[in-house]
Amino acid sequence: MAWKTLDQMDLDGKRVLTRVDINVPVEEGRVTDATRIERIAPTIRDILDKGGRPILLAHFGRPKGQVVEDMSLAPLVPALEAAFGAEVVFVADCRGPAAEAAAEALAPGQVLLCENTRFHAGEEKNDADLAAEMAKLGDVYVNDAFSAAHRAHASTEAIAHHLPACAGRLMEAELSALEAALGDPRRPVAAVVGGAKVSTKLDLLSNLIARVDMLIIGGGMANTFLAAQGIDVGKSLCEHEMTGTAREIAEKAAAGGCEILLPRDVVVAREFKAGAAHEVVKAEACPADAMILDAGPDSIAHVKEVIDRAATLIWNGPLGAFEIAPFDAATNAAADHAAARTAAGELTSVAGGGDTVAALNKAGAAERFSYISTAGGAFLEWMEGKTLPGVAALG
Template sequence: MSWKTLDDMDLDGKVVLTRVDLNVPMQDGAVSDATRIERIVPTVRDILAKGGRPVLLAHFGRPKGKRVEEMSLEQIVPALAEHLGVEVRFAQDCIGAPVAEALAGLPEGGVVLAENTRFHAGEEANDPEFARALAEHGDVYCNDAFSAAHRAHASTEGVAHLLPACAGRLMAEELAALERVLGDPPRPVVAVVGGAKVSTKLDLLGNLIDRMDHIVIGGGMANTFLAGKGIDVGKSLCEHEMTDTAREIMAKAEGSGCTLHLPSDVVVAREFKAGAESETVPADACPADAMILDAGPETVRAVAELFGGAKALVWNGPLGAFEIQPFHAATKAAALAAAELTRAGKLASVAGGGDTVAALNTAGAAEHFTYVSSAGGAFLEWLEGKTLPGVAALG
């Protein structure tokens, strides 16, 4: 699929409605993590450099179509101005006179931040009238919020059909990274799929089996696959009702020429708490009164060796209960192995999903991956092979 970028658009003197992700965490009235703000800076600066006047559209929280003062975007203006390094004018609404007034008083090189789009019920309903009201003051539409691209909302999909549309820098970077590992990747290509439950990753596995040469199964969902092979997993998290499905997935993979990799050894404990006494045992030797909480060192060595022979890697989900030590060890070691290969120019590595990003950051590996997606649901739906409305509207 092809889409236009900022490089394809004439922005001189144009008002550019720019959909961004500013759903940032707050603490004591201030932005506590400005990552999402930092990631839109290149797009906004490029629009300004091309003579455009950016009007930023974004949602914040879940106000459900009503004005909720604690979900006003006005509170992030100081942080936004600091990171952009320009004056930011706030419009008290995202449609109508407030936007026109903010634009009228906007100094050259300034930016308008419009109020939370979700204060209007028409946003999530993708109401055509609301989309037209959003588009009224714009000349060009730029979507830089891949994280919201799986939603067919007025500001992510509706407006794109009403104005000349393009992808922002972050959106284009994200799409290029995903195309690199899913479109026509260098071979062999490996996926790491982890998480608690197989049931939440069925679409993902179904799509990846036809695209990957190898899939490493980790986290609690690996227990369901082990159980599907007739292995007793003790008191481990396991969807026993999904073992038939796990066997079907394994059979499909075998028929597709995709190799599924399950843990060969595991770390088990009797308690699920930090510092719990643990031991490493073969994957088929989990004690009846214990639970599997991480992959073992033998498994990690095999995964690292697999990465070493690969050309591309896509990662979604941890290998164990990474949030509790010492059960972060496998995820950390495998992530660092992938990071080192990437840094050496031997591996193209793309990762995404909330737990995945947290795990890679904890491991100190994220900065060395080729690309780490800031999107959660959109990243997962893209990996599942689904059409994202916000992306399709740019084509």
């Protein structure tokens, strides 16, 4: 899909209305994790360098169309100034006379932060009138909030139809990474899909089996696929009601030439706690009173062999109960192997989703992947093949 970048826009002297995701944790009026703020800093600095005057639109929390003092963006000003290296002016609305006057008065080198867009009920309704009022604040619209791009809101979708629009640096990086992973990837393409439930990832699995060459299924999802083959998984987490669906997915994958990999051996235990007594058994030999909590060493070797064959890897979800040892071994080993191949220039690796980011960070592998998406729902919907309103509006 065609979308413009900052490099294609004339920003000199322009008011640049920039949608960002700065929904960061705040305790006692202080930002405790500025990661999301730091990730938008390159966009803001580029706008300033090009002579533009950045005006930030953002949501915070779920105020449901009401002004909620605890959800004001005002406390974020010091963290924004530290990240941008610029003065940040705050205005207590994102529309109307006060916001328009603040936008007009903004001096070169300054950044304007507008109050929480969700203080207006029209934001989440994608209200055209609210979007038109917000558009009065700028001359150009930049969307740098990929994490909110799956929502058709006034500040992410409707507003883009009022002004010349483009993607910010973070949005550009995200879209480029996803295009490299699923749009026009180097082949063969492998995907790791893990997590607890098949039912929450039906759209993802259905889209991936038509697009990837090898699909590695792990976590509780793998138990459902094993059960679909008639294997007794004991007391393991398993959606027995989804076994028919799992069989259908496997059949469609086989018909389309997509190889599905399930655990060959598994790590089982009678209780789920750190250091619990455990053993490795064949996947089809889980004791009736035990739980499958990780993939075993033979399975890990098989996953590594598939990663060695792949030119592109997409990763969503852990291979086992990664939160506690020793049930993090498969996730750690596979992630480290993928990271090493990526660092050697042999693999393009893209990962995303909440548990995924946590698992790869825990494995010490995240920084060596080609791209790690922190976008959550937007990342998953893109992987499911869905159109993201905030991205489509930039075209």
